[in-house]
Amino acid sequence: MTDQQLREVVATLSLKHLELAESQQETTRQIRELGKQIGGLGDKLASFAERSTLAEAQRETDRQIRELGKQIGGLGDKFGSFTEGLALPSMTKILGKRFGMDMIAPGLLSRKNGASKELDVFAWSKTRDEAYIVEVKSHLREEALDQMRKTLREFRDYFPDYAEKKLYGIIAAVHIPKTMRERVLREGFYLARIHDEQFELEVPNDFQPREF
Secondary structure (H helix, E strand, O other): OOHHHHHHHHHHHHHHHHHHHHHHHHHHHHHHHHHHHHOOHHHHHHHHHHHHHHHHHHHHHHHHHHHHHHHHOOHHHHHHHHHHHHHHHHHHHHHHHOOOOOEEEEEEEEEEOOEEEEEEEEEEOOOOOEEEEEEEEEEOOHHHHHHHHHHHHHHHHHOHHHOOOEEEEEEEEEEOOHHHHHHHHHHOOEEEEEEOOEEEEOOOOOOOOOOO
């Protein structure tokens, strides 16, 4: 299987999961409409249906990806590379036009005392006192927030040349559960999600980013 065929298969699986989620949202809406007629039962049924069906859809998608990985090997790494490759052009545009960054480096790696730190994307300005770290994920989970916090804490130890910069975090993901979206924004991280095969910032007008 070629890399192009692999990317097409993985993209199809991701889109299938998103379609299942959209279908579940419509089912949930219909159940809640019914609930208005029969009392509070609708919300309880909707909540149960949403949890169970989305969980089943996620498990099925994960199972298919694991099964495919057994057949061709290394799917996890290639899927990550595919997502990062998809994010880089649009994130480069955002970092340049929205934030005025003129230096953008994907896959920046630093080693120190036998340990290493690699950034999916790092952007900084030669004229402005700002820098941005971008973490790219296929599915946004709690550990992504832990990873971003850790990266921001340790950044200046691994990259002392940029120690004087005001540092901000951006999380870019293909699939973002609603609860995780709210968590990311509360943490003060910018959020970007995919739309029509392009990543776009998704933050409210009054969003206040956290400076590190």
